[in-house]
Amino acid sequence: MQTRRTFLVSTVAAGAVLAAPAIVRAKPFDNVTLTLNGFGGDFDRIMKETVADPLKAETGLDVTYAPGGSSAAVAKTIATPDNPPFDIVLCDSPSVPELIKADMIDPVTPDKVPNVANLLPGLPEFGQHGVPFMISSSVITYNTEETQTPIASYADLARPDLEGRVALFNLENTGGVLYLLAMAEANGGGIDNIDPAFAALERIKPNIVTLTSSTVSLIQLFEQREATAGALWNGRVFAMQNAGQPMAMVAPSEGIYSLMSYYNPIKGTKHPEAVATYLNKALSDEAIGAIANFFRYGPTTTVDLPKAVADTIITFGPEGRAKIKTLDWTKIAEKRSGWIERFNRTMA
Amino acid sequence: MKSQWPDRFLAVAGVLTQSLVYITMLLPPIIVVGASLTAGNSMVFPPEGLSLRWYHEAFQNTAFMNAFVMSLELGFAAMFLSLAIGFAGAYGMDRYRFFGRETLRATALSPLIVPVVVLGIGLLQLLTAIGFGQTFFGLLIGHVIITLPYVVRTLTTSLALLDRSYEEAAANLRAAPHVVLRRVTLPLLLPGFLSAGIFAFVISFGNITLSIFLGFAGAETLPVQIFTYVEHSYDPTLAAVSTMVIVLTVIIMLAIERIAGMDKVL
Numbered sequence: 296m297q298t299r300r301t302f303l304v305s306t307v308a309a310g311a312v313l314a315a316p317a318i319v320r321a322k323p324f325d326n327v328t329l330t331l332n333g334f335g336g337d338f339d340r341i342m343k344e345t346v347a348d349p350l351k352a353e354t355g356l357d358v359t360y361a362p363g364g365s366s367a368a369v370a371k372t373i374a375t376p377d378n379p380p381f382d383i384v385l386c387d388s389p390s391v392p393e394l395i396k397a398d399m400i401d402p403v404t405p406d407k408v409p410n411v412a413n414l415l416p417g418l419p420e421f422g423q424h425g426v427p428f429m430i431s432s433s434v435i436t437y438n439t440e441e442t443q444t445p446i447a448s449y450a451d452l453a454r455p456d457l458e459g460r461v462a463l464f465n466l467e468n469t470g471g472v473l474y475l476l477a478m479a480e481a482n483g484g485g486i487d488n489i490d491p492a493f494a495a496l497e498r499i500k501p502n503i504v505t506l507t508s509s510t511v512s513l514i515q516l517f518e519q520r521e522a523t524a525g526a527l528w529n530g531r532v533f534a535m536q537n538a539g540q541p542m543a544m545v546a547p548s549e550g551i552y553s554l555m556s557y558y559n560p561i562k563g564t565k566h567p568e569a570v571a572t573y574l575n576k577a578l579s580d581e582a583i584g585a586i587a588n589f590f591r592y593g594p595t596t597t598v599d600l601p602k603a604v605a606d607t608i609i610t611f612g613p614e615g616r617a618k619i620k621t622l623d624w625t626k627i628a629e630k631r632s633g634w635i636e637r638f639n640r641t642m643a
Numbered sequence: 644m645k646s647q648w649p650d651r652f653l654a655v656a657g658v659l660t661q662s663l664v665y666i667t668m669l670l671p672p673i674i675v676v677g678a679s680l681t682a683g684n685s686m687v688f689p690p691e692g693l694s695l696r697w698y699h700e701a702f703q704n705t706a707f708m709n710a711f712v713m714s715l716e717l718g719f720a721a722m723f724l725s726l727a728i729g730f731a732g733a734y735g736m737d738r739y740r741f742f743g744r745e746t747l748r749a750t751a752l753s754p755l756i757v758p759v760v761v762l763g764i765g766l767l768q769l770l771t772a773i774g775f776g777q778t779f780f781g782l783l784i785g786h787v788i789i790t791l792p793y794v795v796r797t798l799t800t801s802l803a804l805l806d807r808s809y810e811e812a813a814a815n816l817r818a819a820p821h822v823v824l825r826r827v828t829l830p831l832l833l834p835g836f837l838s839a840g841i842f843a844f845v846i847s848f849g850n851i852t853l854s855i856f857l858g859f860a861g862a863e864t865l866p867v868q869i870f871t872y873v874e875h876s877y878d879p880t881l882a883a884v885s886t887m888v889i890v891l892t893v894i895i896m897l898a899i900e901r902i903a904g905m906d907k908v909l
Contacts, residue, residue: 330859336875362872378776380777511873538684
């Protein structure tokens with residue numbers, strides 16, 4: 296006959312057997328949540344699919360992406376150093392010096408994040424501060440149905456047949472800074488001598504239909520055929536081509552000027568190990584490759600891509616990397632407001 | 644009889660100007676609605692063929708749908724809180740003379756003068772310091788602050804235009820002050836409340852700057868989601884989402900027309 300004691304013992308034993316798989320299944324980052332500022336849209340989707348979801352399955356880590364613009368995320372992080380809203384901040388090259396200046400970035404080393412060894416040699420612009428995951432480049436684009444003569448350089452945008460048909464970024468958008476530096480260096484100047492760039496801009500001025508800080512406005516102008524040619528981000532030109540627009544993408548003969556997008560682990564995070572695990576996963580071939588494949592911006596690692604994809608990415612691989620001009624973003628930050636003022640005066 | 648040509652000229656010019664204003668106001672939403680119905684991959688007008696596929700995409704996009712719900716919740720919460728606080732303030736300033744009344748009035752309207760980005764950074768630091776950083780409550784406080792000036796302003800005007808003889812008649816008939824407020828003042832102010840409510844909701848629903856600073860993971864509003872989306876993606880899903888917002892606005896306007904009549908509210 297079953298006594299009360301044997302019943303209790305057997306119940307506890309059965310409970311233990313049932314609970315055992317859960318104990319075995321316990322993962323290192325169960326109940327840990329990392330917060331990142333997302334880049335929004337397809338970016339967050341791809342990062343979720345290639346980084347967050349696999350990490351959840353493997354380690355139990357939860358990741359949330361809070362979209363809202365990277366400049367605002369940097370400002371928010373610097374404004375609240377004691378309780379930063381993000382564990383990792385995603386931002387582009389121009390914003391990284393601000394985070395370094397505010398001493399908000401935890402350095403990244405190969406012992407913590409082994410996959411940094413996969414980064415293309417000489418790529419990171421800020422030493423151990425920040426992990427680059429994508430290279431966006433300024434390229435020439437033009438409507439092949441509206442102009443038959445190929446455009447090969449920023450200087451070509453001054454051609455008389457393009458009168459009133461050129462659309463460009465202004466310097467509020469970093470894309471504008473990139474073509475400005477390209478034109479400066481192509482004409483014997485540089486960051487410290489920007490005059491040649493403005494002289495070149497004066498020649499393009501009669502052709503300009505619009506100067507804007509908004510990438511979307513620029514795309515609209517090309518798609519609605521209010522502009523024939525201009526300079527735009529390479530990934531955006533690919534997106535237009537993908538949508539069936541007859542827009543050519545040309546690496547300007549002045550050189551490839553790019554910015555990089557970085558993961559910046561923020562000091563004071565409560566979960567440094569989880570952050571390192573995230574960064575390592577984010578540098579995996581799957582994650583870097585998926586972003587490059589979808590947006591056709593340049594990957595930052597030695598990831599292998601199908602030839603058809605690689606051929607559309609102007610900075611792909613070590614050869615592509617060699618074409619990228621190295622820029623001093625700290626110095627650019629110092630000079631930029633002066634350039635903007637002069638640009639607005641000159642181009643008005 | 645003297646020629647009336649100046650009058651006729653002005654009348655024609657008036658009609659032309661009116662038409663131009665209406666066309667300018669209506670064209671952007673028409674273009675957005677048109678672009679949302681495209682069968683192609685680009686957000687262009689006129690659309691390349693007709694299809695509802697981008698609406699399907701928008702409904703499938705949980706980020707947009709969650710942000711839409713978040714914006715509605717925040718908008719209504721900010722509206723009700725703002726109406727409650729704003730009415731108390733407007734009523735007090737209208738009916739009583741007290742020390743600091745003008746200062747209070749200026750303070751209530753000051754968020755209109757301070758750039759929202761400055762307000763955003765300041766509020767972020769304040770809310771973090773007092774432990775409300777990255778909370779819905781903090782976000783709500785921010786939205787109440789930016790909607791309050793519109794509510795106070797609208798209700799102050801409504802109170803000033805209110806015929807006080809109705810209240811006096813009620814008081815003469817021995818209605819207690821709270822009964823007068825509930826049965827006479829508030830019903831007479833209904834159009835003012837609706838107007839202030841619309842302003843508050845629309846300002847909150849459309850705000851980007853403050854929501855970027857005070858928002859947090861899991862509390863993204865629709866404008867922030869749209870704003871971030873176009874940074875890297877640009878397809879007609881945006882037009883479909885925007886059309887939903889336009890439809891929502893039209894529904895609200897029609898509802899108000901049925902309840903109180905637009906001419907009284909605006």
